[in-house]
Amino acid sequence: MEFDPVLIAPRRQTSIARGWWPERTINDALDACLTTRPDQLALSAMRLEDGTATRFTYREMATLADRIAVGLARLGVQRNDVVSMQLPNWWEFTLTYLACSRIGAVINPLMPIFRERELSFMLNHSRSKIMIVPKRFRGFDYERMIAGLGRQLPHLREVVVVGGETDGKPAANSFEALLSGPQWERDADAREILTRNRPGPDDVTQLLYTSGTTGEPKGVMHTANTLLSNIVPYADAMRLSADDVVLMASPLAHQTGFMYGLMMPIVLGARAVLQDIWQPAQAVQTIRDESVTFTMASTVFLTDLAASVHETQAAVPSLRTFLCAGAPIPGPLVEQARAALGAKIVSAWGMTEMGAVTLTGLDDPDERAFTTDGAPLPGVELRIVDDEHAPLPAGATGHLLVRSCSSFGGYLHREHLNATDADGWFDTGDLARVDAHGYIRISGRSKDVVIRGGENIPVVEIEALLYRHPAIAAAALVAYPDRRLGERACAVVVTRPGEPLDLPALVAFLKSHKVAAHYLPERLLVLDALPVTPAGKVQKFKLRELLRDGERGQ
Incomplete structure (x- = not known):
């Protein structure tokens, strides 16, 4: 290879001059x-x-x-x-x-x-x-x-x-x-x-x-x-x-x-x-x-x-x-x-x-473990920027960039996806803020991934399969909160006229396409229409809010 x-x-x-790379295997x-x-x-x-x-x-x-x-x-x-x-x-x-x-x-x-x-x-x-x-x-x-x-x-x-x-x-x-x-x-x-x-x-x-x-x-x-x-x-x-x-x-x-x-x-x-x-x-x-x-x-x-x-x-x-x-x-x-x-x-x-x-540090107060995601390790730099990549002040939410001695060598045969600029800053695709003490808090994901029990679910791939279902006219896969696993996946769909759909049928369809069990949606929400921006992009934050509101209403 x-x-x-x-x-x-x-x-x-x-990396060698600063002592970050140990030159060992x-x-x-x-x-x-x-x-x-x-x-x-x-x-x-x-x-x-x-x-x-x-x-x-x-x-x-x-x-x-x-x-x-x-x-x-x-x-x-x-x-x-x-x-x-x-x-x-x-x-x-x-x-x-x-x-x-x-x-x-x-x-x-x-x-x-x-x-x-x-x-x-x-x-x-x-x-x-x-x-x-x-x-x-x-x-x-x-x-x-x-x-x-x-x-x-x-x-x-x-x-x-x-x-x-x-x-x-x-x-x-x-x-x-x-x-x-x-x-x-x-x-x-x-x-x-x-x-x-x-x-x-x-x-x-x-x-x-x-x-x-x-x-x-x-x-x-x-x-x-x-x-x-x-x-x-x-x-x-x-x-x-x-x-x-x-x-x-x-x-x-x-x-x-x-x-x-x-x-x-x-x-x-x-x-x-x-x-x-x-x-x-x-x-x-x-x-x-x-x-x-x-x-x-x-x-x-x-x-x-x-x-x-x-x-x-x-x-x-x-x-x-x-x-x-x-x-x-x-x-x-x-x-x-x-x-x-x-x-x-x-x-x-x-x-x-x-x-x-x-x-978070071993000497940090316990509350930092649930109010932050920690401070950077040695050899790691963080930057929070706006949509134009201008730096944002402490407390402001923006796009998270990371420059790290441990950053990967790139994506195999996908150099165009490396998301790393000439100065070594990697665009994580996440939204975050940094407090006055340098501790970070991930506040959302600009890249669309559902994380179920620590395992990423590839949303785009599953959505592509959902669109192949004969009863589905429009679809989105979004996360909903779960106390044990953190998140689970919900398929939000618009069905074609006269085409009923339930969760067991949807799961059976995905299984027929050899989808891993971990990636299967665990809820199904059928709507008359998906919320979209003027440009036609699905507003997934509204779907997540809808699911959260539904949970609170139960």
Whole structure:
């Protein structure tokens, strides 16, 4: 794959001179742990469906990463080839990323909720050579789904299945038979394979797709320098060290899970604990059993965890900090969570393109966690501007621009969408204000995305499908507030004369187009007409107000 991270070179000299870019890779971090703490427990991975827990020391993790790396090379993976993974929070996810980093391959994490529609685009756009999937997860057959795509994926050379078996033995295409079983690291050419193509700190190491205002997902390119330049000050701000235990129940295929649940513990020489299915009671037990000190997740996780502790009276005294991002935190929740968990609740805001941008501090008053989204990390600058890009004063709401050392290298083969000016300012598409103390508050989104439980729903794509329904004359997808998930999606439609429509029929139609379950609207509102501007643009703020007023009226 030919990558085009055009946003890296223009800021390299400044980023190095100011000490923002560490000039290290995850290989350096893992090798350091192998030298200083080889027998320290590094990773504990919990699979809730079968009740198993797999653990690795740093020595075991490095050995198996090398084995998988040589195995990938045996499958034809070379430098800059894309290896895609649609895995839950399993140990295979962590080890495959480390293996790719050993041989200069680029990891492409894919959310387990994605189905044929999303995958066919992403795998083709990235020209992925290898796809790694679970045989089954939560009752769904991923191997069959990928097999069904067949000729739609001309670049894909191999599908590797985690947990695939034939007659009780690992199947020929299984992860166990191809990658984690054979002791490839002992082969005569293994050392040369593991050293000849190691990536540099400015090479693309991660390709992560995000959906925004365009109808197609965008491939966000990150390097070791852009990722680590965020992870290091983030960990410093949270006062994390090698003594900490990090629980990650958010998907590793999200930037939250990838940066702070996979990479950060290795950078610190700490221990990661992975949970593959969100069950609050199990999370409480895991925190207690593993002496977890830190976790990061969206608001819904915090709500559930606090409620579970309150109901069971099972204290979690080891947990010092819960960093919450993805949606504003209601004030009462901070108070309830503080009382139930005994942990500091930290508010944060960030993007796939640059990781965490702002955080509240550990010494900040608790109210800042629900009245702000935090202050910028070191190496991050914020600017609030009006429609003409003129700076606005503190307290005024405008368009949020960010210039960050951790900003991405650009969108793969979509340079025209990079939204970054010659001075490095990235237009986030969000509306925000900054207070007199430098703390930010996101007040809306000028880009049209619904965020359900921390997961972006690609509005334009779903709306395009709604318009294909024979009963729909006009449609809009808008967010409505939800206490647990932050937001849910409502389809607001105008139907054609004599064409009835209900929510089950609409959902069935979208499912027939292979839409991921997470993207399906959970409410349907039928109107005589959609509110529009004089130019004919749908006024979605009026629809959101209508939904909120409807909630209050119930």
